[in-house]
Amino acid sequence: MTATGRTPGRRPGGPDTRGEIVRAARESFADKGFAATSIRAVARQAGVDAALVHHYFDSKDELFIEAMALPLDPRQVAAAILNGSREDLGRRIVTVFLGVWESDEGQQRMKAMLRSVVTSDDVARIMREGMTRMILEPVSQFIDLPDAKLRVGLIASHLIGMALTRYVVELEPVASADLDQLVDRIGPAIQQYVSG
Template sequence: MLAAARESFAGNGFAATSMRGVARAAGVDAALVHHYFDSKDELFVEAMALPIDPRQVAATVLDGPRDELGVRIVTVFLTVWESPDGQQRMKAFLRSVVSSDQVAQLMRDGISRLILVPVSEAIGGEDARLRVSLVASQLIGMALTRYLLELEPIASAPMPTLVERIAPVLQQYLTD
């Protein structure tokens, strides 16, 4: 089922993938897919083998004072990247996103739905989606620089230093 889901998400995108379609491609009854996965979101998370559940990321980021959003976002992001399993999977994920238009579209659709939209709705404002996208651009840039390019001194900077330096920038994006 997961292989069929990966193929469907990659070939059709998040929006066009259905649990029934995945069941059909896997040669199983749709009820079996629903038995193992409560929703298409859950199927997406499992099929993509992400080291984190994007829905939990959004919930963690939004749980706390608004004026600490920047700190929570960069801390959660770096914590995932700093774990051995997380770093390996996230490097593979990031390389795939930048090298494949299909994977980029899939992740754009999935991450938008599971993280960007909920965070945008929570912070509010007419340009909330743009501000949250700017946060994403900062985080992706940091990940490319630190983990793939391994550009010094950011590659070896301690996590607390990065949080201290980056969180205020993210907070600025998120403040109306």
């Protein structure tokens, strides 16, 4: 025992332990990327036990979402996209993607994320790894074709281009087009990537 009455070793959770864990995770994701970051390494960097990290975060995915301040939970996005038949996948993808962007808060946070990704190689790498694991890989598995990863990559490029056009550049008439009209027009194009 030490003079403070505590046993030596890892400190217990304190008032800002969660914040310290998030900061350590953000640094680790930035330095090592998504794949090479582990819960144990984050715990070590934050000066806490790995069990305490698990107390606050159920998984590395959840820690990533919090550390990167994502405006959405990619696992929920993937679940919504995959909830239905393959024949309607294109329409669901567009509906879910636009739904994330359409609220004022969602649009603000997505714009910030998009700008960060295009201006920072580190942020782009981290986001690419995380989004690939949590959204692109599950959708590729759902499509289940030999070139599924290429198809999903083309879908992502189409959607990112559309987001830049509508929400960042605000090119008319795309910027003010009705949401249902966009889904009706873009859904079949995305479905071509799925089944064409």
